[in-house]
Amino acid sequence: MSIQTELDRLGIDGYLEKYRTKDLLRLLTCGSVDDGKSTLIGRLLHDSAMVYEDQLAAAKKDSKRYGTTGEDVDFALLVDGLEAERQQGITIDVAYRYFTTDKRKFIIADTPGHEQYTRNMATGASNCQLAIILIDARKGVLDQTRRHSFICSLLGIKHVVVAVNKMDLVDYSEEVYDRIREDYQDFASKLQIQDIHFIPMSALKGVNVVERAQAEMPWYGGSALLDYLETVHIASDRNLIDFRFPVQYVLRPNLDFRGYAGTIASGIVHVGDEVVALPSGRQSRVKSIETFAGPIQEAHAPMSVVVTLTDEVDVSRGDVLSTVQNTPRLETRIEAMLVWMSETPMETGKTYVLKHTSNTTSGTVTQVRYRTNVNSMRKEDADRLTLNEIGRVEIEVVRPLAVDAYSKNRGMGAFILVDRLTNATMACGMIVDRSPAERTLARRRASADAGSNVRSGQRGAVTAEQRSERLGQRPFTVWLTGLPRSGKTSTAFELEKALFERGKLAQVLDGEKLRAGISSDLGFSATDRWEHQRRAAEMAKSGNEHGLISIVALVSPIESDRAQAKRIVGEDRFYEVHCDASVESCESRDENDLYGRARRGEIEGLTGVDAPYEPPAAPLVRLDTEKLDATANARQILDALEAKGLI
Amino acid sequence: MIQKHHLSHLEELEHESIQIIREVAAEFRNPVMLFSIGKDSLCMLRLAQKAFHPAPIPFPLLHVNTTWKFREMIEYRDNLAREIGVELREQINEEGRAANINPFDHGSQRYTQVMKTDALKAALTAGGYDAAFGGARRDEEKSRAKERVFSFRDRNHGWDPKNQRPELWNLYNTRVAKNESIRVFPISNWTELDVWLYIHYENIPMVPLYFAKERPIVRRNGALIMVDDDRIPLEPGEKPEMMKVRFRTLGCYPLTGAVESEATNVVEIIEEMLRTRTSERQGRVIDYDEGGSMEEKKREGYF
Known part of the structure; x- marks a missing residue:
């Protein structure tokens, strides 16, 4: 609806009242130069009637000079800013745009898509709730699409709209759209994005941007982009559970008043609430919450207020007030993901200024745990980070910081690193909880047999034997090991089918499937592989305990690690099967170019290429998967199981 | 909501x-x-x-x-x-x-x-x-x-x-x-x-120049310039005329163009702004020279 019609309908007073209650959505647009991003934004601004007549006139004038659209207005010129970029026809920084509709107000952080501008995207994403990721329908999911999505996920963006743009150039084909959607979903399952929404569109033609495309894409039943942006639910994105109030400034207008000014990072606070000041640990109660308009009874994130306390506790800038029941962790050693933003590479052992909430201290990067390849999202070994690189590090700080994990609490989990001499901002960081893999590793080091020593005293009334009796089968685990593409998965499914035909129920635990789900937080470091395998073993065991036959298809290259899996599952029901094929033959049937990428050095640690494979010494069966097909292989396993009297 | x-x-x-x-x-x-x-x-x-x-x-x-x-x-x-x-x-x-x-x-x-x-x-x-x-x-x-x-x-x-x-x-x-x-x-x-809405909701008093009033005006290069004092040299034949105008931005009077308007309070300004849609720096002569x-x-x- 245009502003004019709305004004006529509501009258100015009604309009102002309505405007007053609009909420705000901050969104990020990511795409490369040619994806039509500026065109999309220009179109949103124009079609929602937020472009002034003189700006449009200027854009029309400019279209003739720099434009790429012939006689039509080049909407991109409405949004491209600095002169130099305008002449080059590219956007090189984060630019902010504003528009409003009758439902909501929007701030767009417009970021470029070039490889070297990871830092700009992180900057733009840091304050956004939603991201629009543009894909050129002709090109599909590219490395940069993965990169953008990964950064969005890293910076904690909860809503992603995948805008499949330039649909006009692929004849508005549903097939093209569906394929892109599947491709995207495939890799996005590894990310931490809660809500992914797909919209096919043509920004240039204005199709599915503001108006729904009935004529062009009758097969699309969803809403147009603007409609979606207006209605996406964002109210519950903010953490309103854990009260955290970093003290920013202490107000002492006279001897009788001592107020703590700050912006509530998360949660809600009421007058009378018990609070604890960190790091001192002193407790008090909220005496009053002051604002310019007068005292209030409660306040919530992200309000900027002044809090007074009933006791004379010594609180100063950089301290955090928190609920007593649930406090942030106090840490001098933090684990964090870093985005390196400076031309000067990171140095381990060097001390940087670290700014976290209203607290400024010194932090030293003591260790780089890994670097994440932003295109493949794989973890790589690294001992430093350079411009636009992202990695996991350990940082030691001089005084204890009150922190929460960034994923749970943006305000309490974010920090920046500043160079002590040049004062340049070097990096941004997101604090992470120590990952399960690391905790397990620590446990593994401490105990000879990870996890399995712990036994709960409580047992269910139904026993494993009863379950197995009910199903009429003996549960066991078949563990298929072998090089990537050696035929493990196909054999596993054939085996399941054959068992099923004999009335036996089995579950297939496929390594790649698990990686998309239960192990989506894991990479390919030795630790992560080990953890991945441990999880598979635990699931196999759980299946067996419920009477199911488990068929695991996992590379599992290390003999001692398989022995560990055997211990978890139980030695008496664990049967190893070796899918034996040469590297050459595996490579020849590699449709996904996994080996190729490893050979080109794009991925590291691929078993068979630059990581070892230790064949099992005494498997139940050794399958020659180079010669035989999956059905024949399954047959062999079945025979061996029969011989053992298992089925 | x-x-x-x-x-x-x-x-x-x-x-x-x-x-x-x-x-x-x-x-x-x-x-x-x-x-x-x-x-x-x-x-x-x-x-x-x-x-x-x-x-x-x-x-x-x-x-x-x-x-x-x-x-x-x-x-x-x-x-x-x-x-x-x-x-x-x-x-x-x-x-x-x-x-x-x-x-x-x-x-x-x-x-x-x-x-x-x-x-x-x-x-x-x-x-x-x-x-x-x-x-x-x-x-x-x-x-x-x-x-x-x-x-x-x-x-x-x-x-x-x-x-x-x-x-x-x-x-x-x-x-x-x-x-x-x-x-x-x-x-x-x-x-x-x-900004205007905030001024309205917060009831912030404004410089009266923001509100429409009869003011002495000369037209120069398409801009309406107010004759605020006698330091402005009038061109031959130029005579200030009284016009009902207001200012969308306030700067130096010889460089700030007025707009013809009937809006005499904040709410009327907001309504006028919503209905006319020209960006505010347009009134400032200084931006005109070159695009950037x-x-x-x-x-x-x-x-």
């Missing part, structure tokens, strides 16, 4: 701006708030009051007086500072005044350079300020769309678009070396409409 424990967009902007203003007071040795008497300045000043209430604003205001401001502006300024109880400092380029630098004889560019840009730089250097608040908004003009909230300036107060610090979350890098400074724009994310001229001025140290 706003749900419980969720802020409206204007509230969210207000709390964000307050956080920025407090951060400057906490982190800088000697901050100052540039005060132009315009609506954006007034909005920013109210936010500063809110940021420190019940304590007074802990930094002074600085007004760069080009000596060609509307008379009503100066009157209004002095009353306001007295009422709020904030210290007001004024800067005039006395050399320029002695040389009678004016927009008529020296052209808008040179005049602005001497009486505004140079005066501002001189004031900032003389005052030794390490941070200066400005009321600029990103929606004003294309080159401002990518301005940081904390905008780093070198020793010569220059702005290098390639050398700005990445700005994440609300974690501002406030560190500067000796003689370097930061310009801070607390209402970066506000739009013109937001604002950016060039910023590089030289103009806001």
Whole structure:
């Protein structure tokens, strides 16, 4: 609806009242130069009637000079800013745009898509709730699409709209759209994005941007982009559970008043609430919450207020007030993901200024745990980070910081690193909880047999034997090991089918499937592989305990690690099967170019290429998967199981 | 619609701006708030009051007086500072005044350079300020769309678009070396409409020039210029005529075009604005010379 019609309908007073209650959505647009991003934004601004007549006139004038659209207005010129970029026809920084509709107000952080501008995207994403990721329908999911999505996920963006743009150039084909959607979903399952929404569109033609495309894409039943942006639910994105109030400034207008000014990072606070000041640990109660308009009874994130306390506790800038029941962790050693933003590479052992909430201290990067390849999202070994690189590090700080994990609490989990001499901002960081893999590793080091020593005293009334009796089968685990593409998965499914035909129920635990789900937080470091395998073993065991036959298809290259899996599952029901094929033959049937990428050095640690494979010494069966097909292989396993009297 | 424990967009902007203003007071040795008497300045000043209430604003205001401001502006300024109880400092380029630098004889560019840009730089250097608040908004003009909230300036107060610090979350890098400074724009994310609505909801008194009234006007290069005093040389045959006009921005009267209007209060202004849709800097003669001229001025140290 245009502003004019709305004004006529509501009258100015009604309009102002309505405007007053609009909420705000901050969104990020990511795409490369040619994806039509500026065109999309220009179109949103124009079609929602937020472009002034003189700006449009200027854009029309400019279209003739720099434009790429012939006689039509080049909407991109409405949004491209600095002169130099305008002449080059590219956007090189984060630019902010504003528009409003009758439902909501929007701030767009417009970021470029070039490889070297990871830092700009992180900057733009840091304050956004939603991201629009543009894909050129002709090109599909590219490395940069993965990169953008990964950064969005890293910076904690909860809503992603995948805008499949330039649909006009692929004849508005549903097939093209569906394929892109599947491709995207495939890799996005590894990310931490809660809500992914797909919209096919043509920004240039204005199709599915503001108006729904009935004529062009009758097969699309969803809403147009603007409609979606207006209605996406964002109210519950903010953490309103854990009260955290970093003290920013202490107000002492006279001897009788001592107020703590700050912006509530998360949660809600009421007058009378018990609070604890960190790091001192002193407790008090909220005496009053002051604002310019007068005292209030409660306040919530992200309000900027002044809090007074009933006791004379010594609180100063950089301290955090928190609920007593649930406090942030106090840490001098933090684990964090870093985005390196400076031309000067990171140095381990060097001390940087670290700014976290209203607290400024010194932090030293003591260790780089890994670097994440932003295109493949794989973890790589690294001992430093350079411009636009992202990695996991350990940082030691001089005084204890009150922190929460960034994923749970943006305000309490974010920090920046500043160079002590040049004062340049070097990096941004997101604090992470120590990952399960690391905790397990620590446990593994401490105990000879990870996890399995712990036994709960409580047992269910139904026993494993009863379950197995009910199903009429003996549960066991078949563990298929072998090089990537050696035929493990196909054999596993054939085996399941054959068992099923004999009335036996089995579950297939496929390594790649698990990686998309239960192990989506894991990479390919030795630790992560080990953890991945441990999880598979635990699931196999759980299946067996419920009477199911488990068929695991996992590379599992290390003999001692398989022995560990055997211990978890139980030695008496664990049967190893070796899918034996040469590297050459595996490579020849590699449709996904996994080996190729490893050979080109794009991925590291691929078993068979630059990581070892230790064949099992005494498997139940050794399958020659180079010669035989999956059905024949399954047959062999079945025979061996029969011989053992298992089925 | 706003749900419980969720802020409206204007509230969210207000709390964000307050956080920025407090951060400057906490982190800088000697901050100052540039005060132009315009609506954006007034909005920013109210936010500063809110940021420190019940304590007074802990930094002074600085007004760069080009000596060609509307008379009503100066009157209004002095009353306001007295009422709020904030210290007001004024800067005039006395050399320029002695040389009678004016927009008529020296052209808008040179005049602005001497009486505004140079005066501002001189004031900032003389005052030794390490941070200066400005009321600029990103929606004003294309080159401002990518301005940081904390905008780093070198020793010569220059702005290098390639050398700005990445700005994440609300974690501002406030560190500067000796003689370097930061310009801070607390209402970066506000739009013109937001500012007007805030003025309306907060009931902030405005300079009467913003409201339509019969005023003596001459037409020059398509702009409506108000004859505010007798220093404006009239062209042969030029005769001021009374027109009902108001100003969308306030600057130096010979460089600020008026718009014909019937709006005599804030609500009427908002309605008129919503219905006419021309961007506000259009009234300022200074932007007309070249497409990216604002950016060039910023590089030289103009806001």
